[in-house]
Amino acid sequence: KEMLPLVDRPCLAYVVAEAVEAGLTDIILVTSRGKEAIENYFDRSPALEASLEASGKKELLREVLLAARLARVISIRQHEPKGLGHAVLTAASVVGNQDFAVLLPDDVIDSPTSTIGQLLEQQAQVGGAVVALKNVPRSQVNRYGICAGPYLTPQKMQIQQMVEKPAPEVAPSTASIVGRYVLPGRIFSLLEQTPLGRGGELQLTDAIAQLCGEGLVHGLHFTGTHHDTGNPMGFLEASLYYARKRPEYAASVREMLKRMDDSS
Ligand code: G1P
Numbered sequence: 001k002e003m004l005p006l007v008d009r010p011c012l013a014y015v016v017a018e019a020v021e022a023g024l025t026d027i028i029l030v031t032s033r034g035k036e037a038i039e040n041y042f043d044r045s046p047a048l049e050a051s052l053e054a055s056g057k058k059e060l061l062r063e064v065l066l067a068a069r070l071a072r073v074i075s076i077r078q079h080e081p082k083g084l085g086h087a088v089l090t091a092a093s094v095v096g097n098q099d100f101a102v103l104l105p106d107d108v109i110d111s112p113t114s115t116i117g118q119l120l121e122q123q124a125q126v127g128g129a130v131v132a133l134k135n136v137p138r139s140q141v142n143r144y145g146i147c148a149g150p151y152l153t154p155q156k157m158q159i160q161q162m163v164e165k166p167a168p169e170v171a172p173s174t175a176s177i178v179g180r181y182v183l184p185g186r187i188f189s190l191l192e193q194t195p196l197g198r199g200g201e202l203q204l205t206d207a208i209a210q211l212c213g214e215g216l217v218h219g220l221h222f223t224g225t226h227h228d229t230g231n232p233m234g235f236l237e238a239s240l241y242y243a244r245k246r247p248e249y250a251a252s253v254r255e256m257l258k259r260m261d262d263s264s
Contacts (some may be wrong), residue, residue: 001106001229001230002035002038002105002106003037003038003041004229004235006108006229006235006238006239006242007239007242007243007246007249010041011105011106011108011229012038012041012105013041014108015103015104015105015107015108016071018103018109018111018114018115018116018117019071019101019103019114019116020071021113021114021117022101022114022116022117022120023117023120024071024101024116025071025072026071026072026074027071027072027073027074028073028074028075028076028091028094028095029073029074029075029076030075030076030077030078030087030088030090030091031075031076031077031078032077032078032079032081038075039075042073074094076090076091076094077090078090082201082202083196083197083199083201083202083203083204084104084201084202084203084204085191085194085201085202085203085204085205085206085207086191086201086202088102088183088187088188088191088204089188089191089192089202092188092191095185095188096185097185097186097188098185099123099182099183099184099185100182100183100185101116101119101120101180101181101182101183102179102180102181102182102183102204103116103179103180104179104180105179106179106228106229106230107178107179107180107226107227107228107229107230108226108227108229108238109178109180109222109224109225109226109227110224110225110241110242110245111222111223111224111225112223112224113223115132115178115180115222115223115224116180116182118220118222118223118224119131119132119180119181119182119220119222120182122156122182122218122220123182123218126218127184127216128184128211128214128215128216128217128218129181129182129183129184129187129208129211129216129217129218130181130182130217130218130219130220131145131147131159131177131180131181131208131217131218131219131220132177132178132179132180132181132219132220132222133147133157133175133176133177133178133219133220133221133222134175134176134178134221134222134226135174135175135176135221136174136176137174138168138171138174139168140176141165141166141167141168141171141174141176142165142166142167142168142171143165143176144165144176144177145162145163145164145165145176145177145203145204145205146162146163146164146165146166146171146172146173146174146175146176146177147159147161147162147172147173147175147176147177147219148160148161148162148172148173148175149161149212149219152218154221155220155221155222156218156219156220156221157175157218157219157220157221158215158217158218159212159217159218159219160212161209161212162177162205162206162208162209162212162217163205163209164197164198164203164205164206165198175219175221177205177219178222178226180222181204181208183208184211184216186211187207187208187211190207190208190210190211191204191207194206194207194210225241227241240253240257
């Protein structure tokens with residue numbers, strides 16, 4: 001699903017562009033069975049490039065070349081689907097003991113400044129872990145990691161409590177984690193000791209929560225428009241949002257929606 005196109009480029013391309021804009025140059029893709037298309041996307045393809053060149057599709061050609069050159073891309077295979085924490089742990093030997101960023105490609109964010117860049121800036125000041133936050137309706141808290149704690153500024157939370165997908169009646173707040181994290185290398189040893197959590201999976205939320213007691217976890221209500229493309233309606237809304245942003249499609253989208261409205 002990371003390769004499903006929003007308008008004409010895969011979700012993954014938006015997320016990689018966000019990372020590169022923030023100055024990240026080494027990208028580790030954690031993939032699994034059936035996700036070969038993700039790795040292929042970053043390969044140069046002489047045949048494709050030649051045919052785009054011949055048909056005058058210069059814009060598209062630039063995109064293809066950009067994907068190939070944006071960053072150093074490494075891919076690692078997660079052999080069993082044992083949760084987000086396990087996927088992150090899979091990258092441990094490549095990342096080593098340094099701070100790093102995690103971006104989940106389901107979450108696509110349009111922002112004047114790279115969202116992971118906003119988190120990196122924050123983390124440079126406070127250290128530890130920084131996660132992206134967004135308020136959701138209480139009825140939806142059971143789809144996300146939820147964070148609670150005092151606000152240091154209107155955007156910045158000192159996180160004291162983190163719960164993975166709580167029931168609405170017991171959720172400590174409605175501030176949900178969006179798939180952007182800056183984490184310390186120490187998270188790997190915590191992940192190794194974290195018991196399986198929600199859904200019998202190793203949860204990244206549970207590992208980060210262990211740093212809350214040391215005052216080392218912050219949340220940032222980032223600036224930007226976020227879409228969760230992991231569900232059908234979120235994906236549809238994101239497609240319309242990005243199509244409307246493109247000058248060559250904006251008018252057609254408006255007409256299309258009006259036509260559908262009028263005929264229903
Ligand atoms: C994961 C995390 C969750 C977070 C979400 C953001 O859940 O476990 O804490 O809120 O990503 O997209 P998943 O979407 O994998 O169920």
